[in-house]
Amino acid sequence: MKIRGNPSKTDPRCAAVLEAIHYVIKGEKILKGAGLSIDVIPVPREISSDCGMALEFSCQDRGRVEQLLVDKGVTIVGIYALCKGQYSKL
């Protein structure tokens, strides 16, 4: 399934799950505005609490992603890392 990590990118991928779609779109705008390469993906099935969509980014950017979101008042429900086709909570 292509959504499980962007196949065009080889670096480890992480996903941030947020409370509401409002925050996903706000987060997308903030992170893209900061020049980060991110994607909006459906929330992976192993993550139960969701608003349907999540922000996917390179795990290398995790610190920056968290900082940028928290600074703008976006509540992060959880950060997950994709490993061997499975997402696990960090």
Add this chain to the structure above:
Amino acid sequence: MIYFDNACTSFPKPPAVVDAIRDYFFHVGSSPGRSGHRLALEAGRQVFETRENLSRLFNVPRSEHVVFTSNATDALNLAIMGLLAEGDHVITPSMEHNSVMRPLNYLLKKGIIDLTIVQCSKEGHIDLDALKRSIRKNTRLIAVNHASNVVGTIAPLEEIGKISGDIPFLVDVAQSAGAVPLDVETMGIGLLAFTGHKSLYGPQGTGGLSVREGIDLKPLRMGGTGSKSESWDHPDFLPDKYECGTPNTPGIIGLGEGVKFVLHEGVDRIRQHEMMLTQSLLTGLEDIEGIAVYGPKNPEAQTPTVSITVNGVQASEVGYRLDREFDIMARVGLHCNPGAHKTIGTFPHGTVRLSMGYFNTPEEVDQVLESLREIATSP
């Protein structure tokens, strides 16, 4: 055709509003916050932008605190019914619209609240001392119309905000949003109820409520939000807490373009133009014998809404002749506001309301004056 019924609904709309709604139907079509495909995301982005621009216009610190409703009445009901509980006391001026008075009167008659109606002057001005004196220990809400829908009188929000202190201050900005400067922070506004289809130039069926952080309202509706889908508990975070079911996406996107238009033109510039029109209309009306003008009669103190009566001619007859003989659209009657008409002394027959907007011109004002002169001299 001359359209002088902007206090009811603004017309025409900026072309960008119509274009955005058409583009949505041709190229997006989807609902935001549900499906995850790119069309749903695009719809979500456009709704988000509308919320952001509204929060810029009203200076709401966080845009998720602007929640969409189907109109100002819906927003006022959410504020009033969502906030008040048994034993609460409410203060409101005598100029309020039925959208505030009917829910308050319902709660009063049910024995749930106490209500103090502060008498306004014949021009529609609030007695601030009387308002202050009305505050009790159990006062839970002060609800004020920013601009009268009958005579345009503008309420001094900053002063009322100071008087309100910690008591939630609800402002109905149906007549003023986009036409008069607003700032929820400096004006101390806790709850701001707006409509989309008047001076924000959106389509009908749009509106919203800004809810200050710390004010907790009971949601009046619960259901699907696209969030927390695994739970039967309704979300307690904004905007989802007060928004459920599929939203009016094309309407909200159209409203977004209307708000962009206001931000681009600038509220101050819009206000200047509308004050100039109001001055021309008021000056012209003074010269017509047999016409009585209500309200402040001062462009600085009102929106471009002017109520008149013509000696010897019923308001409904004036409205009919303006339409059929002179191609002028105006609204007559009580304007869903018996309280205001009782205050200004025109109940139960009502007035002829001439309400201008940003797209009206001085030439149109002259034509309206000429038509009224003819009606007044040949009743």
